[in-house]
Amino acid sequence: MDAAFDVVVVGARCAGSPLATLLAREGLSVALVDRAEFPSDTPSTHIFQNEGAKVLERLGVLDKVLASGAPWIERNDSRISHLRHADPIPRRPDDPGTWLCVRRPVLDTVLVEAAREAGAQVLTSTRVAGVVERDGRVCGVRVSGEGGVRLLAAGLVVGADGRGSAVARSAGARSYNLIPGQRFGVWAYYEGATWSPPATLFFHRWDDELVIGCPADSGLFLVAAIPPLERLPSFRSDPDGFFDAQLAACEPVAATVAGGRRVGKLQAMLRWTGYFRESAGPGWALVGDAGHFKDPTPGQGISDALRQAERLASAVVAGLGGPASLDQATAAWWRWRDEDAAEMAWFAGDLGRAGPVPPVLVEMLGELVASGGVASFLDVMNHRTKPSEVLTATRLAAATGRLIKRREHRRSEILRQAKEIAAEELRRQWLNKHPAYAGSGGPVGATQPQEGVVSPP
Template sequence: MSGPTGAPGQPATTEYDVVVVGARCAGATLGALLARRGLRVAVLDQATEIRSTLSSNILQADSLAFLNRLGVMERLRAAGVTTMSHVDMRLEGFRCREAFPQEPGDVGGAACVRREVLDPVLVDAARASGAEVRLGTRVVGVIREGGRVTGVRAVAGGVEARLRARLVVGADGRNSKVAEACGSRMYHVSPGERSYYWTYFEGADTGPRPTFVFHRWGDRHMLGGPADNGLYIVGVSPQRHERESFRADLDGSLRAHALRCAPIAEALAGATRASRIYGIRRFFGYFREAAGAGWVLLGDAGHFKDPAGGRGIGDAFHQAERLADAVGDAIGSGVRLDRAVTEFGRWRDRTYAEYYGLAADLGVAGPIAGVVPRVVRALHARGRVDGVLNLLSHRASVLEVLTPARVLGATGGQLLGAPGRRRAALGELRRLATTELRRRNAMRRPVFQSGLAPRPVLQDTSEPELSR
């Protein structure tokens, strides 16, 4: 880092290789990875203290393995994090209880880690790696020279400073100020069809095997499982006709909904709620233009999808690792750096397009497509359900699991049935094919939308915070 300079009366200027805006799971992680490569990195966040933020808090096997590679898993365990070894999955009439598949280097199948536990550990990792972390620092604009972004203007304690950098990274979430300042446009915007609520209980009976519960049947969607520090997360998504009752009586509605899921009801017998109830509704999924001359977007700043898949944190880690490699190899040349972040954007869109569709399919109002549980049932019968479970950790692609042959095979019985069942099966196949073609065309020929993503409506109870 070069020391501050500036003419009298002008904001001081400090030089870096990379300025990262946002010190949460995307930004702090990238800061740590870049600093370990020897780069001069500043990580900025307007929060004066890293606390809880809107998040499903679910981490899959690949995320836990990444945290282990980052060297923070023991610190997280010391902070009360436990991992889950099994999954209890229900899709419509099919239900199975299985061990999470594990690969070399894995340290668990899944975990629920509240962001007030996870994010400070990542911030400390960034600092320990050599990044300069500045909390209480609000970015108010970017610096441009000759059409290129060359830094940011930031205010801390009422004093403005200029931070120059070869690259500015926007890791500042759905309503990214960096995206706005750089003129990044959204595309493939997809309105969410459901609302989601979650909270934590203490005193839950988690049984002999820590198990992640994921049940989706009819118009119901629920999850549950052990969280950090002995807590138990419960997440529910109301049916359409229940949405108004949820707003009127959030606590009673959430409890009644959760108790309709047998494994969650068993875990909660004798448990008491230990936190406020969090919620998100009227949200939008989107992609944003990922990069330009001197800037790039990371995590939710550049891409957000339906929370049904619980992949926000995992995707942030996945992207940070990829971007750190790209930037670290190209930081010495503006041309190579621009080429690297442009290719990062192409990789992001290729990688997440089908998972974006999968999350939307899981988050559809009403039941999921009937062919999905039929394919999963058939795979389970052949001892091959690991591929389905690997979808949750993005270690298998949708088309590797829901192959055309498997879809047709799972539909064959319907096609040979009564005329009504045959018509329904053919209609479902047509809808699936039409949706897939529409999604592929949307990614190949994006329709851009100016402005920020619509801000989601957040809801929580008005009672004081109960969690420890």
């Protein structure tokens, strides 16, 4: 049987469920549709930061998430080339805590349940085939599930359906500012790991290696290796041996899990590409990964999805009153999303780049450590400081000068690196204002750019 709602949200994880919860609490009739059943996993590690935890607190679900036994991660132990440092993770007085690492079957199930309790109609094991449009406006989705194929009509359809978004595809949302990934991810969980408070996140990046480890929920310890794509053949020929060797190469993480035991299968995600997508049009919007994905190395996607959902809910409520005001509100939200995410997307691509970290960047970070400025760098991860506020042109020039003076590297090489970083920064600033589109427009056009394929939303 067909049904009608104010809003249909497709995808019920950290973008879709909070959005459905907040809209249902405002009295809107909301359908929350997912092809999955919960609890269920999704290929993702799951470290998120203060700002994400704050959204969980405002949603009223933080206690349930903490009941999983996930400790607050209060310290960051980082190694960037030869530079190793351990620092407290900055926390503001009104933060409920710092960082958390909660497996997705736990986190997403709490979020789906909150949506159900708020009054959203939750339809799991239900696949959305695409949007339905009438007179150039999206007016619902076609779904298939237990009840067969049917139409869910809606004043607004929100795609929170992740990277392969059916809503984005069928609405014709184009992608822009693509950043191809240069690494892949392999991760596993250990029980019986030995660590003492404060709970610490290890982020170790040396030569071409990158290993991350930290305590998660349910007494588990997460270990993730993020090697360059050129190592894929070695991984494929012996996944377990490959992972064990990566772990062994990162001494502090290996020592933490040495007395424990790996549980469950190795998990892997072998390719990703960062992108932005047009994220609003007549009767539709995209939130979370459906609208924007960035290299997962800095672990920003969950906090971003939660923050975006909260902000989109406010925009939708403010835009109620008619199709025109709703479309204006979602278009404004899309502009905010781009502004909010642009710098971090480039920075995430840098963190996930293959190859050793350029000495100029290591020198900049070294100066931050020496001058007590690490908190501002960690606040980049907290989405409270922009990368450009920390990795400034002045710092770049000073680091270049110091390196040239010390004569540890060829002068021409250092100058080349500095020039490349400065030129890349200019290119990024241009692309933030004049996006490079990857595909052509689709059937239910987004709030169209004014000057063809290179205009901002």
